[in-house]
Amino acid sequence: MKRRTVLGLAAGTAAGLVLPAGAQQGPIKIGELNSYKVFPAFLEPYKKGWELAVEEVNAAGGVLGRKIEIVSRDDGGTPGDAVRVAEELLSREQVAFLIGTFPSNVGLAVADFAKQRKTLFIAAEPLTDKIVWDQGNRYTFRLRASTYMQTAMLIPDAVKLKKKRWAIVYPNYEYGQSATAAFKKLLQAQQPDVAFVIEQAAPLGKIEAGAVAQAIADAKPDAIFSSLFGPDLAKFVREGNQRELFKGVEVFNLLAGEPEYLDPLKDETPNGWYVTGYPWAEIKTPAHAKFLAAYQAKFKDYPRLGSIVGYSTVMAAAAAIRKAGALDQEKLVEAMSGLAHGTPFGDITWRPLDHQSTMGAYVGQLAQKDGKGVMVNWRYVDGKDALPSDDDIRRMRPTN
Template identity: 65%
Template sequence: MKLLRPLLYTASCAAALAMLSTAQAQGVIKIGEINSYKAQPAFLEPYKKGMELAVEEINASGGVNGKKIELITRDDNANPGDAVRVAEELISREKVDVLTGTFLSNTGLAMTDFAKQKKFFFLAGEPLTDKIIWGSGNKYTYRLRPGTYMQAAMLVPEAVKLKKKRWAVVYPNYEYGQSAVAAFKQLLKAAQPDVEFVAEQATPLGKVDAGSVAQALADAKPDAIFNVLFGADLSKFVREGNTRGLFKDREVVSVLTGEPEYLDPLKDESPNGWIVTGYPWYGIQTPEHKAFFLAYHGKYKDYPRLGSVVGYTAIKSLAAGMKKAKSSESEKLAVAFQGLQVDSPFGKITYRAQDHQSTMGAFVGKTKNDGGKGVMVDYTYLDGAKYLPTDAEVAKLRAPD
């Protein structure tokens, strides 16, 4: 018996090792996701739910390339340095295959540079500054949402129709706000050369002194206002603007305000007639959106926000890219995403080879206070592909990969 024991032990070890090897070969694909969950919960809680729904659907249909996907999320504390630190940990400790996420434009830019330095694939879901795809664009970084140029380009034709000469602007004084205002000024001046910008209020993100801002804008007596504030800053600005009569007989064009994340909290303070980009989930009747709505509502017993659409589509995009590449390796993914087509709740989108921007569009319409609740009316979905610079212009904006 003593002679048999080593043999039995060896055989059992070999079997265990074989099973372990098989499990590792089957493995999982790990998606590392970084975002400002504590700082921006209105957008990012629905965003995370959208991601989790996509993961569930993908795994239920067999996964990607024979592997299940696993989502590992981390909070970046709305800090670019923390975002990079967390990215390092996700790669070294969690052994993630790809990175995605970020909300604020400054953290998105930090991750864009990280992806370039580490040669690691990164899909930016939400950050809107166009430096991500142009000035700081690189081989390993792609962006899902329509950026500040695209959204300004969608709003400017409506702004021109107002035939207003004197404009004021108000925005959060960091990368996203600066980028949005620069794009709006550039495009509006090109379309309406006689326009004047008579006042500018740049506020600290999350710390707007709404009373003084509203009063300063009112004192400038503009014909119209371009607003870029969002979240709690937007709510405070609307409240003070309503109190001081800032919006009475004055047109407002506003980025993001039609998104339920930011429109819903306004409740009976919701403004009437603002021209906005947003997400009227209650009125979109396309088959792809109906399917998404039913799946989301069935899982969470809640309606989706725009964050839900972005999170869901980001994971679906990564899955589609890995299927096309037949790999989750960064080099292969970077190539596979060029021209990649993805089915989204807004229809088919394409990741452009020339600048790595997706053609996801946005809804443009007007706000309405409907019995104490803010909604979007008179809205139209605008295809993002039609609101991007020409290839020749992109070539000037973006350094070669």
Template identity: 55%
Template sequence: MPIRRPTRRAVVGGLAAAPLALAGRGAWAQGGGPIRIGELNSYSRMAAFAVPYRNAMQLAQDEVNKAGGIKALGGRPLEFVFRDDGSTPGDAVRVAEELLTRENVAFLAGTFLSNVGLAVGDFANQRKALFLATEPLTDALTMSAGNPYTFRVRPNTYMQTRMLVEAVKARGVKRWAIVAPNYEYGQSAAANFKRLMAQAVPGFEVVTEQFPALGRIDAGATVGALAQAKPDGLFNVLFGADLTAFVREGNTRGLFEKRTVASLLTGEPEYMIPLGDETPEGWVVTGYPWDKIDTPVHKAFVQAYRARFNDTPRLGSLLGTVVVQMIQAMLEKAGSTETEAMIKALTDLRTETVAGPVTMRGLDHQSTLGVWVGETALNGRQGTMTKFQYEDGAKFMFPEAEVKAARKG
């Protein structure tokens, strides 16, 4: 689902472009114009997630503006300036620089891939600009590479892996295989799984590990190597087109039969919809069963999203809404777009979101946003989640002592 790169002066939500004058280190003139936020993401390469995410941000932005904008700043409206980050660290840093210097945005948000998020986090630290990382999952972003200017919204790799370990440890499966994309996110997820399972299951062992290149999996060779090791459990970290190819080949060869499968992200509609009737049943997954969450605030969100876009929400849609809600709460508390004021406001900020209350932990700049954990099932010719529950991220975060040790440098 490729999309065209927006023009340099693309304006979201019908607002007039109103560049603001740079007023010192990280601070922009407040005036009465829109509060411009630079949002860079993998809109072309990861469109299945990023486009619904952008849609929801536009919807939430319009709702904030219709309700009177940021009241602590005299009713100034929000204006997201969307850019494609090129899905590479070099391109992303160039785009981030452009957003700060040419578009005069108040701060940066976004990114998808972990290596890209790390690069933009380092850039934000050098430029002393706030960066709200929304999607990248790498633990390093808020641990060893953490800095005063970078905050993260989604539950990190450690948190989501720990949720899966808690869900499968009672099964007592000891012999596991791991398959993960060969870049920072996949390597981190594999390391977390080995660490957490070793603590939870006596006799745990990994009989084989496969790390195919991101977006270039040889499904036949990967499935063959996993099957040859004859594991009793499989920890899967693949997503997107790699996941679809892997599942198809695995189904054909019976890889998943009579095996426990724990799988990161597979329950997210972005990745389950392409599987269709090939969705394996009984996998323990993290995901987003949007059609079965019955809280009033979530039902209202789904109704508004479907009415606006004539489509069902994805996990990206939920995240985009949470991000705007968090930004609104931050700005109302800060009463300013000066960088240090926004950082102070965001630290330990509690936000009421469509997913429930979320706190941005000041210790490591990691939010407590959770995720749904359940099992995959077929509903007709489409995959779904069953036996699920929402896991509050606050229960699965890195221990404080570990955070302090990782961030002390």
């Protein structure tokens, strides 16, 4: 009876009956790792974003006739744990390639691992410039605008103000250090007489905000550049407000306009700060409107920037597989180089030169509306317009 069944299936196939697409193969597994427990404010919306993308890709028929499946793991927020998790995803789970990571130091560790294993790695969130420039490699690509790029987007406003005495406060790890270096370099290039009167490097997640705010106040700066985010930012804002630190002082802060970090400030939101962020409720482009409607229908909540990052990362992974036509690592890497696809922020391209995507960011100022923090006077800056020259990048980036 079994023999007749097998012969019958064979005869049916020979007669032109085709089994459903992907029937002979399981889903394409993509390994995702991130610091979910350490950075929940960003990464819980991020997870929802990639879940929505997976649902949409599979509803449209998947890729290469197969559904995609994300195998997700928490990387503990440390480089060592992340490398161990990445190895487990490849060896035990047999994933096709890797995506994800949040902190810059973790992203760099996984990028180096991907280079050693010759495996595609799409870095979703780590903002360090090194991941595509100084320590860039053939197998690593990065989605978000880097610290250099987002800082460059703020520089025109900083230059216009012509403030000479600057204070700097940042989280003391790769991201904060990189952002500070970029800001000083870019501002000094356009305003040589600028002076940095004080720098405060705070341990990530452990800022002594009162002492930091007082030290900056004592230095009497004309302006402040900050790359604080999350609870560190909230504590700094609270202590600064109490000391009237921001009164008559211009403040620039990377990331403070992202809903993840802006919403908790509520009526403590300082007015007039220059920030990068995501004014989700006011963006009226067709691409964003479509994403917003789908996200709210599925989750009964509004998106955060993490939602955009998670969604766009999976859409990039799916687009790369389609373009490659296979799961061979070298074909996937070639497919990522120059890959173009849509995101809720519009179309982006993954640059062959440095593997940086051209996803941009929204730049504006903070204000309060109905007791909540909002972005005003905002504009979208395309990532391609906030990069160093190609020659500068070639000098920084090692050969693959």
